[in-house]
Amino acid sequence: MAKANSTKGFAALRKALIEKTGWSPFALSRRVNAVKKRLPMKTKVAQAIVAHEAGVRPDRFLDGDDLDGVQQTIAKLAKAPTTGAGDGNGKRPPRAKIPAARVFSFSAFKLKTKDPFLGKEKYAEAVEMAKAYPLLYVLENSIRTVIKGAMEARYGSDWWNTELTSAKAWELKNKVNERLKKEEQQSWHQRRGAHPIDYVDLGDLLTIARAKPNLFFPRVLGEEKWFEGLIGETSPSRNVLCHMNPLADHNVDAVSLRVTHWHNHLNAREAEIRAAMTPAAAPAPGSSESTAGAS
Numbered sequence: 001m002a003k004a005n006s007t008k009g010f011a012a013l014r015k016a017l018i019e020k021t022g023w024s025p026f027a028l029s030r031r032v033n034a035v036k037k038r039l040p041m042k043t044k045v046a047q048a049i050v051a052h053e054a055g056v057r058p059d060r061f062l063d064g065d066d067l068d069g070v071q072q073t074i075a076k077l078a079k080a081p082t083t084g085a086g087d088g089n090g091k092r093p094p095r096a097k098i099p100a101a102r103v104f105s106f107s108a109f110k111l112k113t114k115d116p117f118l119g120k121e122k123y124a125e126a127v128e129m130a131k132a133y134p135l136l137y138v139l140e141n142s143i144r145t146v147i148k149g150a151m152e153a154r155y156g157s158d159w160w161n162t163e164l165t166s167a168k169a170w171e172l173k174n175k176v177n178e179r180l181k182k183e184e185q186q187s188w189h190q191r192r193g194a195h196p197i198d199y200v201d202l203g204d205l206l207t208i209a210r211a212k213p214n215l216f217f218p219r220v221l222g223e224e225k226w227f228e229g230l231i232g233e234t235s236p237s238r239n240v241l242c243h244m245n246p247l248a249d250h251n252v253d254a255v256s257l258r259v260t261h262w263h264n265h266l267n268a269r270e271a272e273i274r275a276a277m278t279p280a281a282a283p284a285p286g287s288s289e290s291t292a293g294a295s
Helices: 010-021 025-038 043-053 064-079 120-129 133-155 167-185 202-211 224-242 249-268 270-276
Strands: 102-106 111-115
Touching: 010 025, 010 043, 025 043, 025 120, 043 064, 133 202, 133 224, 133 249, 133 270, 167 202, 202 224, 224 249, 249 270
Parallel strands: none
Antiparallel strands: 102 111
16 A cells, blocks of 8 residues: 555645645535535545535545545435425425524533524534634724824823824724714614724824824834734735624734734833823923824
């Protein structure tokens, strides 16, 4: 028997399929589950059939009993009856039963929910994304806390109204005002936050920081280009997840790495950042810090 290697076997076939199609693990899982609903089989066999249907030849990766099993299952699928059609002798197929709603338990969160339409893959995605959401939550709120603390320490509690005077800052404040007005109409729901900064998006935090560059760069938020990259590279993942779509594993890993970089910065500059968040005398009128970002 030939010695197994990384170019042969079900794992190599799955890798080739993903490389050809660009599917995420979730997208592949959906297709595999659809094949298994047509005919019970092992997951690795279903993956091989999905590969066959996508134009990736299983015989290039499998041999012996593995290949025979896949080919036999493909033949069985071709003969398997399809739902919704007659059997050729005038008899109608039995009416499909409405499946009972499954109860899915998110034990880690002590939550249970029923849904008659979602498949197991969506619940699996929910569990996986539960690992990613805290990363984004912690990162965004940490940045928000540092910016708010530094602004209040330097300019007082009314800094939102007195210090954000640039054109982009006014656009941001107008957007926040619209969100506040909409929230007032939703009296049945809790408020998003207690301060206008709680209503901005992740990318808007960069706009606030740039309104006072001498305060934030590089002392509090690091080099401006680095912080801009941190925000710009994290925002797409935040938008995908916050619109209830799954992130691929490599994007989750990337978010985790950015959180690590941010925390490395906080730990390295902790004393300076705490000093910036400690109330002090306001800058003298006409100083570079008092006028920075006012145009």
